[in-house]
Amino acid sequence: MSLDLKVDGQSEDRAEGYAQGILGTPMDRPDGEAKVTGAATYAADEVPEGCLVGMLVRAPGHGRIEVLNLDEVRNSDGVRAVIRDPRMIRNAAQGTANQAPVQGVDKADYIGQPVALVVAESFETARHAAHSLKLRTDGSPGIVNPEDAEPEGEPDTTTGDLDGAMSSAAHSVDVIYTTASSVSAAMEPHATLAWWDGDRLTVRSALQMLKYNRNELADSLEIDPENVRLLAPFVGGGFGSKLGISADAVAAAIAAKELGRPVQVVQHRRQVFETVTRRSETRQRIRLAADAEGRLSGIGHESLVSNLPGEGFAEPVAQATHFAYGGAHRVIGERLARLNRPAAGSVRAPGEAVGVTAFECAMDELASDVGIDPVELRLRNIPDKDPESGIPFSSHMLERSLREGAERFGWAARDVAPRARREGEWWIGTGMAAAFRVNLMMEAEARIALSPEGAVVETDMTDIGTGTYAILTQIAGEALGLPADRVEVRLGDTTFPPGSGSGGSFGAATTGNAVWLAAQEIRQAIAQRMNCDEADLTLKDGTAICGNESRPIAELLDGGSLNGHGHVTAGDAFSDVRQSTFGAHFAEVAVNDVTGEVRVRRMQGTFACGRILNEKTARSQCHGGMTWGIGMALTEGLTHDRRDGHIVNRDFAEYHMAVNADVPPLDVHLLEERDPWSGPLQAKGLGELGICGAGAAVLNAVHHACGVRVRDMPATPDRVL
Ligand code: MOS
DSSP states (O other), X not given: OOXXXXXXXXXXXXXXTOOSOOTBSOOOOTTHHHHHTTOSOOTTSOOOTTOEEEEEEEOSSSEEEEEXXXXXXXXXXXXXXXXXXXXXXXXXXXXXXXXXXXXXXXXXXXXXXXXXXXXXXXHHHHHHHHHHOOEEEOOOOOOOSGGGSOOBOOOSEEESOHHHHXXXXXXXXXXXXXXXXXXXXXXXXXXXXXXXXXXXXXXXXXXSOHHHXXXXXXXXXXXXXXXXXXXXXXXXXXXXXXXXXXXXXXXXXXXXXXXXSOXXXXXXXXXXXXXXXXXXXXXXXXXXXXXXXXXXXXXXXXXXXXXXXXXXXXXXXXXXXXXXXXXXXXXXXXXXXXXXXXXXXOOSSTTHHHHHHHHXXXXXXXXXXXXXXXXXXXHHTOOSSOTTTOOOBSOOOXXXXXXXXXXXXXXXXXXXXXXXXXXXXXXXXXXXXXXXXXXXXXXXXXXXXXXXXXXXXXXSOOOSSSOHHHHHHHHHXXXXXXXXXXXXXXXXXXXXXXXXXXXXXXXXXXXXXHHHHHHHHHHHHHHHHTTSOGGGOEEETTEEEETTEEEEHHHHHTTSXXXXXXXXXXXXXXXXXXXXXXXXXXXXXXXXXXXXXXXXXXEEEEEEOBSOSBHHHHHHHHHHHHHHHHHHHHTOOOOBOTTTOOBSOOSTTTSOOOOGGGOOOEEEEEEOOOOGGGOTTOBOOOXXXXXXXXXXXXHHHHHHHHSOOOOBSSOOXXXXX
């Protein structure tokens, strides 16, 4: 049996009456000890007897690839194969499209594209042989810089007369912001172990979205998805880079089939930088037209982003601009430059991470121009319904985020004018920004088996470091009245029911609702055995209570077990309501007057995302997003060689993420709310909200400190001076 729910309207808050008291608590991760002691099996951690090692080979240039010494390398000691199979090249760009790749091994569209796999008896031999392979390319780089391309596409929203609104506005801003190309290289590199049993393929890999990845791999290999089993019980970070399968997975599977032995392929860090999808650089023209009080009459947000020829993804920069603020005259949308740079794809909060950040900087410029407080400017422009479609918001928490965040940060004490505070050679300033991120719901299934020992939850959902093991334990434990140590969650195996996968911030709420439905089916069965209504049933610490009757759940099982299966799908609720998460960022920075160095001194983030499922893992997501925002604002960016587009800084020494020394204590304030449109758990996506706009608070603080508007991110010292 199965309990199916299509979320296309409002749901009751079904977790409200539960008694176990673990949902929402800052419970430690049940998988934490396994992770920190090295017992957790990540993609490269299993090396079976007789396993061969494959090393990918990167294209050194563009165009047709010729291998000059193929036989020599193939026949060298310890080498088992040099594979150049047209099926093998895969990058993560398609994400959830379930498709085979668009690149091949014969022709390189970008420098760093995998063009061969060398397979050997040992890692050292494979690496040496891969380095010995002599490759010649004959092509020209093509177009590698955005300004040289003829962009595709048109703005998707054009209403009213923005030019007219701009020229008649009491205050207007017309600015261009740029953000750098950036990488989503997670701590765990992309890695795969593949082996075959006849026609059946098993792959252990670093992946976010198993049910889609299985189809992608099957499509690449031209085999039946039924014959593919994927394993990803632990994943060391994703950020979008593992949404789709990568070249290591396809190549390892091909090699294992050809050689009849298990094959492991681990991408080294520089390969990860080139083969996983980057976040496109953006050039954003933002126009704001406002009346004397700062009320917006017009909004323009037009961006240029890039991707490889043939790739389907275009960074949706203005995704939140469509609903963030009112204003009748609007020109909003993206255009795409086709560039021979490494492929672009979804990176944490695709769209809003860079779009909200630049837009919120422009809003700060408008506040300066109008001469009002930037918090007040946002408050004056909160729409009471979706500004483009006219439909209501499912919930709207921006005002509360702004007010509570400002209060916690001590915003009221701020000097109005910039360059007002100085300590020695440092200018001190504060800045703020709003945060928005669309909320998504997907399809997911999960099952629970309840036995006298406790509950076992199974779904192919992943935990990419976000805390899935913890929150699914809490949801099942809460609904079934079991303490956390009597709930076991099993993830990351396609033999389990298909979960939503981890992406787009939808994992916790979507798969969480599927687990809740599975538990609900079991609750109904228990209620039946207790002869009571499920709604009147209390389950706590292994005991079922109804009216005056109280019985151990184990006794009700009567020596057997109870099984529940939940299946949640997203209906068309989004045509009735606009659903988003909201927040506010506040930052204090010091800017060195001599060197242009910026130090973030403190930062506050207030976020509203429906029910908080685990207070600790939720907070950690926000810390991560805010940290990334600091990097986006100040240090982080891929540098592409202007001659051939290749990534110059392709390791963690040269690519400057914000690290401990760059990040002050971060104050995170979670606003509990219930959004009835987000399913019975009333939780919404949280993972990506923290990065949206965070960098704008930092850059706006830089302006407040020293009076300099940096419109090109990252604001490295040369741009601040
Ligand atoms: Mo996210 S960029 O959808 O992993």
